[in-house]
Amino acid sequence: MVVVSIEQNMNIFIDLLYIRSIPSYFNSLKWEREKSSPSLGESLPAGRQGFRSGVKSCITFAFKIYIMIKNIDELKKLKFFKEFDDATTEKILEISELKEFKVKDVIIEEHQELSELYILVEGLVILGINVPAKGRINVDTIHPGQIFSWSAIFPPYISTAYAIATQPVKVLAIKASELIELMNNNHTFGFKIMKIIGKTLSQRLADTRFQLVNIITMT
Amino acid sequence: MTEIRNIYKPIKARLEKTIVESPTIKTFVLIPEEEFSFKTGQFIELTLNGLGEAPFTPSSSPMIKDRIEVTVMKAGYVTEQIHQLKGGEILGIRGPFGRGYPVEAFYGKEILVLGGGCGFAPLRSLLYNLMAEKDKFKKVTLCYGSKTPEECIYKPFITELRNTERFEVLRTVDQGDETWTETIGVVTVLLDQIEVDIDQSVAVVCGPPIMMKFGTIRLMEMGFSEKDIYLSLEKNMSCGLGKCGHCMMGDYFVCKDGPVFRFDEVKGLPDIWL
Numbered sequence: 001m002v003v004v005s006i007e008q009n010m011n012i013f014i015d016l017l018y019i020r021s022i023p024s025y026f027n028s029l030k031w032e033r034e035k036s037s038p039s040l041g042e043s044l045p046a047g048r049q050g051f052r053s054g055v056k057s058c059i060t061f062a063f064k065i066y067i068m069i070k071n072i073d074e075l076k077k078l079k080f081f082k083e084f085d086d087a088t089t090e091k092i093l094e095i096s097e098l099k100e101f102k103v104k105d106v107i108i109e110e111h112q113e114l115s116e117l118y119i120l121v122e123g124l125v126i127l128g129i130n131v132p133a134k135g136r137i138n139v140d141t142i143h144p145g146q147i148f149s150w151s152a153i154f155p156p157y158i159s160t161a162y163a164i165a166t167q168p169v170k171v172l173a174i175k176a177s178e179l180i181e182l183m184n185n186n187h188t189f190g191f192k193i194m195k196i197i198g199k200t201l202s203q204r205l206a207d208t209r210f211q212l213v214n215i216i217t218m219t
Numbered sequence: 220m221t222e223i224r225n226i227y228k229p230i231k232a233r234l235e236k237t238i239v240e241s242p243t244i245k246t247f248v249l250i251p252e253e254e255f256s257f258k259t260g261q262f263i264e265l266t267l268n269g270l271g272e273a274p275f276t277p278s279s280s281p282m283i284k285d286r287i288e289v290t291v292m293k294a295g296y297v298t299e300q301i302h303q304l305k306g307g308e309i310l311g312i313r314g315p316f317g318r319g320y321p322v323e324a325f326y327g328k329e330i331l332v333l334g335g336g337c338g339f340a341p342l343r344s345l346l347y348n349l350m351a352e353k354d355k356f357k358k359v360t361l362c363y364g365s366k367t368p369e370e371c372i373y374k375p376f377i378t379e380l381r382n383t384e385r386f387e388v389l390r391t392v393d394q395g396d397e398t399w400t401e402t403i404g405v406v407t408v409l410l411d412q413i414e415v416d417i418d419q420s421v422a423v424v425c426g427p428p429i430m431m432k433f434g435t436i437r438l439m440e441m442g443f444s445e446k447d448i449y450l451s452l453e454k455n456m457s458c459g460l461g462k463c464g465h466c467m468m469g470d471y472f473v474c475k476d477g478p479v480f481r482f483d484e485v486k487g488l489p490d491i492w493l
Contacts, residue, residue, distance in 0.1 A: 126395075126403055138395055141402040143412050166400060203411065210405045210433040211393065217429060 075172060079145040080119050083192045095178040101165040108163040114152035116173040120144050123169030127161040136162065139211070140204065150197050152176035226460060229266045229311025230255070232287070234304055240372035241365075244337055245302055246278060246290045251312060254284045259344040260319030260451060260479040264459045265289060265301070266311030273297045274456040276478070277315075278340040278373075280347035287312070290340040290372065316459040317478050320345050320423065320449060322352070328421050329358045331413070333434045335406050335426025336365055339372055341451050341478075342425050346376075350383055360387045360413050364406030364430070367392050368399045389413065406430060407437045417442040425451040432492040435482060445483035452491065453478045 072093060075081070081089045098121070101107055108114065110130050120142050127148065128138040139161070142148045151159050153176055183190030224230075232249040239245055257263070259281045266272040279288035293302045304310075322345070330349065334342045342361070349359050361380060365371045371390060380386045389409045391402035402408060406426070422443050424434050431450060438448055456474045457465040466473035469488035471480070485491050 124400075124402070138403045140404045141391070141408060143402070146411070206433070206437070207405050207407055210407060210429065214393070214405070214427075214429050 078119055080147060080196060088189060091182065092174060096172050096174045099171050099173050101169040103165055103168060105165045106162060107165060108149055108159045110159055110162040112159045114149050114157050114159050115176050116149060117147060117152045117176050117179060118149040119147050119172040121170040121172055123165060123167040125169060126164050126166050129161055147200055153180065153197065229313045232310050232312045234306055234308045234310060236306055237304065240290065241370045244290060244292045244372055246288050249287050249289065249310060251287060255287055256284055257281055257315035258319035259322065259348045260341055261315035261317050262478060263312050263314035267297065267300055270300050271297050274459060276341035278343045281344060282351050290337060292337040314459060317474055318476060320479050322348055325421055326355045328356060328419050329415055330356055331415055331420055331422040332361045333406060333422060333424045334363045335430035338426030339363060343373055343376060345423060346380065353385060357419065358385050362389050362406055362409040364391045367394050368396055407433055410437050410441060421447045421449065423449045428492045445486060446481055448482040450480050450482055451478050452480055
């Protein structure tokens with residue numbers, strides 16, 4: 001899968017509008033043959049360079065859109081989107097980006113300012129806490145379909161734990177500020193999002209209490 | 220005339236070998252002097268001459284009658300003495316006692332097995348039973364948790380389960396290490412990962428009391444009926460015969476009416492999780 005952002009690709013598309021026309025491109029090619037070969041990218045006429053880069057971007061853009069459309073159906077199957085109709089799901093996907101991480105990549109550092117809510121699409125992510133004199137202690141695992149970085153929705157928007165990929169990971173990163181705006185504009189939608197986050201936190205609290213009681217009774 | 224076994228008198232069993240499962244848990248392979256049958260989930264009283272006896276649930280297949288495996292966690296005086304055994308010693312076995320798992324009631328269903336720590340012992344016996352009759356079940360999922368990767372027991376058996384059709388295994392530890400690539404967290408975290416047809420499933424839970432409590436609560440939240448959750452409550456058993464009263468739980472004697480109970484049978488009783 002390819003990392004893609006709708007906003008990035010729109011920028012590329014707009015850039016294409018400024019590329020010179022095709023005849024101008026061929027004129028510049030003719031000029032090229034009469035000169036010694038310029039080093040790549042330096043002495044090429046702006047028109048040709050821009051057109052070449054534009055064509056390349058066009059093909060890449062089309063390919064990325066193709067990949068994205070292909071993946072939207074897969075993303076829609078995530079448990080997170082079960083509560084939403086197709087139109088709402090696509091609205092969320094419009095403000096989202098698919099990101100990839102390698103094993104041992106730190107996706108979020110503890111106490112980091114957060115701007116995205118993550119849904120794990122593939123792989124495994126470990127959550128943990130940095131403990132003085134002990135180092136990193138892992139306390140939970142995120143599985144595909146689950147959310148993390150929920151602190152991006154609640155002030156002060158600071159992460160409560162680190163998140164590290166323990167397998168090659170793909171996450172759907174939803175821009176938190178835009179999600180909050182959607183929630184404010186549509187309270188029914190907002191309520192559904194809060195229900196999902198609430199359920200997640202409730203289960204994590206129950207699991208944490210289980211861990212705590214386990215430790216207390218073992219000592 | 221059929222000979223009735225004297226329930227007070229142990230039969231002799233030779234310790235054939237010891238398998239170290241973890242720093243605190245060992246499995247002892249015993250060869251009884253006569254054929255020994257038990258139902259999965261029942262327990263035996265294991266006697267060490269001159270020291271005493273303690274109840275344990277066999278962890279071996281109930282299909283095998285000429286040997287019996289008992290997994291013991293070092294937790295007190297008797298278990299510490301058992302852990303010192305090297306091989307060749309003669310022990311005593313009384314039993315089997317109690318009510319085991321109603322495997323026939325699981326036919327045609329999906330079975331979710333939730334185990335923690337040394338609670339895996341009776342569950343391994345159940346899983347052997349299920350493997351032997353695997354065509355009679357839709358699917359078997361084992362969710363197992365332990366404190367650390369080192370404390371995960373029955374590693375070769377886990378591999379065997381993973382290679383068995385229609386059996387799925389998920390494991391978690393409280394604290395992982397560099398080599399651990401599976402889940403980290405309490406065992407209930409694994410329940411978020413599985414897909415079960417609740418209406419066609421039963422759940423079997425065995426482990427430390429805390430784990431059984433939280434596991435049962437989570438199963439109820441998932442939609443399991445109280446009648447479909449089976450618990451192995453091995454509490455305070457002593458004589459194994461319903462005489463000493465040590466294991467009384469409400470109206471039940473755990474050693475006679477259990478140790479396997481359906482949750483709806485015991486949910487109203489005080490202190491079932493103690």
